[in-house]
Amino acid sequence: MAAGPYSEKVMDHFMNPRNVGEIESADGVGEVGNPACGDMMRLYLKIDEGMVVDAKFRTFGCGAAIASSSMLTEMIKGKTVDEARAITNQHVADALDGLPAVKIHCSVMAEQAVKSALDDYAKKHAG
Amino acid sequence: MAAGPYSEKVMDHFMNPRNVGEIESADGVGEVGNPACGDMMRLYLKIDEGMVVDAKFRTFGCGAAIASSSMLTEMIKGKTVDEARAITNQHVADALDGLPAVKIHCSVMAEQAVKSALDDYAKKHAG
Amino acid sequence: MTKAFFDHISTTPLDPRVFEAMRPYFFDRYGNPSSHIHDQGQAAVRAVDQARAEVAALIGAKAGEIVFTSGATESNNLAVLGAAEGAGAGKRRVVVSDVEHFSVMNALIPLRNAGYEVTVLPVDRNGVVDPDAVRKALRADTALLSVMHANSEIGTIEPVGQIGQIAKEAGVTFHVDATASAGHIPVDVREIPADLVTLSAHNFYGPKGAGALYLREGTKVAPRTFGGFQEMGYRAGTENVPAVVGMGAAAILAGREMGAWAEHLSRLGKTLWDGLAAIPMLHYTGHPSERLPGHVSFWVEHVEGESLLLFLNMKGVMAASGSACSSNLRGHDEEDLVASPVLRAIGVPSDICTGSITFSLGKGNTADEVRLALDALPGIVDRLRAMSPTYLDYQKRQVKGG
Amino acid sequence: MTKAFFDHISTTPLDPRVFEAMRPYFFDRYGNPSSHIHDQGQAAVRAVDQARAEVAALIGAKAGEIVFTSGATESNNLAVLGAAEGAGAGKRRVVVSDVEHFSVMNALIPLRNAGYEVTVLPVDRNGVVDPDAVRKALRADTALLSVMHANSEIGTIEPVGQIGQIAKEAGVTFHVDATASAGHIPVDVREIPADLVTLSAHNFYGPKGAGALYLREGTKVAPRTFGGFQEMGYRAGTENVPAVVGMGAAAILAGREMGAWAEHLSRLGKTLWDGLAAIPMLHYTGHPSERLPGHVSFWVEHVEGESLLLFLNMKGVMAASGSACSSNLRGHDEEDLVASPVLRAIGVPSDICTGSITFSLGKGNTADEVRLALDALPGIVDRLRAMSPTYLDYQKRQVKGG
């Protein structure tokens, strides 16, 4: 049942988001966006031997922002750090069967969130 | 049955115009208007002892022009020359229960026609 | 009394199938497309999108090239004024034919006031624009060329394919007012190289209140309505959803059935045309063959047009004098008092031409209705001539001459 | 599933009685008023004239003061741009409130480009324009003052009677956008000294595709549509006869029934308003008492508006985020990404305000429908907050603080 301006995939991930939550003592945390702009995404990663073994998020934002976050966590779990870093907003949007033009920035936010979290991980594990 | 943009009175005089025709050897003939402008009216008067005893017209023009001509002839028959000359376009329009604003010129033409015919009469009988 | 409507060029009755397509959008699906967050709004979005594709299909366009408006006048205004503004600095000339509708012609007033130079292309006695004259008129600083597809008053179809080719070569934006033709004869933007095309739903059995402007991809047009972001930014304001849906439905029907309609209309039109030949001193107007199906136009010496039409109406026959808009009784005097600009353009002498008569047949007309008109006309003409001083003079001249 | 439509500010369902009034004009009486020479055209003329009188009666105007348009956007554009142009040389200033609709605000763009000076009047936190600020802003060279009657997003009713008096004393043309108020609360030009008033049929149970602009006798407005001589020269283009007839019918109904509607709406609105108090950190917007009946608007801390509305829709509850036009997903990015300009105008901090929610009730809504909304809302708010990083931070701050 696709209602609203979104694809059924978006609606599914919006209504039943996967991996909502926090990871205590996460290996990497990324935060992008700003509630004043309407969206904010916080991504927690658990990384083990170069693999994303767990991902959780908390997002404040529109349907596309929540769905992008949910889809992103699904996509990166089980991927290597390098594979995760290679994920683009287009991959996220495609996996959601597309986003309305004005909502593309939500998938961009997802891409930035994973990069930000991986940067945080790299920084923490730089030593 | 008022159809079209006109009052029932206009339609009656348009559909059943009174006094259409010519008066052979009329005492006064007036002609106003121009077919290029869409209307032309020719008025024939028979005048006896300062009285309009007969009036006939031929008009080329729209419904309002024909109705104004018809009404005019009805109005002037039996009037003195002075009374006929005093008829204004407003009298004609009122007698027709009004004319649309853009058709007022038709009643003006009627007023001019009677003045023109009376001028002709005056000229012919000046001697 | 039998009534026969022969004024389809002014407007057409709604096809009942179009009405059925519209009906749900008055009741169950009344949403505003801008409120697309909920089901009602989404239903409206889908309806407008679908109608856009349907209208596009009628003229061989892409859905994204169709902007819905409130009607042909708005489309023509947007095309002329929007394209002139959109053309940018340095392009300050506009070229139009001499037989364009008022909604093109009068849109030139603000352009002239703003310093634009306007070139008006003459037409021949059949009302046809000469492509060579177009070629000569177009220059590097020409912002827009506007030539209508078919003339509503005299029925002539312009060679817009050829003219469009010339405009294309000259790099000039080309607008075609297809109000009178679309839905009646093929209008295909893959064959007519027009950049802008005006369409009007109520002229092809669709509802009043919906028009469209085709904008070929890449054509620059400045919007003229400011507000919300509807119609890809070209036209603000809540979409008239039922009317837009109706325009889509009418486009489908026209695309499917216009061939059959045209055949029917041409047959009836020929009966009318042939029958009119019995009336002395009647002059047909417009091109004898390159004309809208079922469109018969003429003028009659010594007979004023309005009187003729009033008498016809009394007999149940509804026809019109040229463009509906030029005959607005409630309008300014001047428009009413001068002969039709289109007749002037085709060189009809104004001292004997006294009114253009247009019979525009519709798909619902019958042979009996045409017969009604043909039966009524001679008597009306005689009656009016008998009242006319000019006819009297003419007869006297004939007697003298003979 | 029960469905409850609470977005009547974006559009209203057509009243079936209005539809019945319109129906003949789709079928038997399909004429074009400009073709008034025959019966079909005459029927259309009479219909439009009657509708004009009916719409005039709703606002205490004379029939000749009503110009029909395609809708509120066109009316607002005509009022703002037409009055600015009509004011003549030397009057190059326009004053508007900070909470006008896009169709007023964006009409200022071409004016600014043409060198007009625009003064925007601030509003207080209830969204009310201060009459004293109006007094100070008006000058001899002010071409126009535009203040809306009721705000669609926050429901506030502006003191347009008082403001109009000030404009009148200053000799400044006063435009009131009554799109959201007309047909719902009294709008009477004998009491509100406005020179121009915008009305929209689809906002009071009439059809889409018909709006009107009231022009007080003597008000100078330059037309913006060029073509035939319809609507006394103020608006070219074939009239949308069925829609205009529908607007007349809707005006009659509203005039007769708006009191009863308002009572019903106020009662339901109060239930909704009171019920919302159970949701923590929910902030009502707009004036607490001087507001449209049945209009309830608010924002919720830590809850983004679109998400809330999508979840509500899934529960069958259709509400909106502020003005329908400001939430056009298919529009330009910017409009979507910034907080509502109206919330900004009333001083809601943008870092905690994340979406304006508007419930606009209609005469068909029931207490059960309101219950449906009240039952759904707390769970949705909880769910979205549970997902929100800002709410998490807030809770942690609370814990620390406590």
Ligand SMILES: Cc1ncc(COP(=O)(O)O)c(C=O)c1O
């Ligand atoms: C060729 C042409 N273009 C444009 C128009 C304007 O159409 P509307 O009055 O429906 O806006 C007309 C109307 O008669 C027309 O004949």
Ligand SMILES: Cc1ncc(COP(=O)(O)O)c(C=O)c1O
């Ligand atoms: C106050 C106000 N004015 C004008 C408009 C524009 O109305 P429309 O989109 O019907 O032209 C709206 C629409 O939401 C509105 O709320």
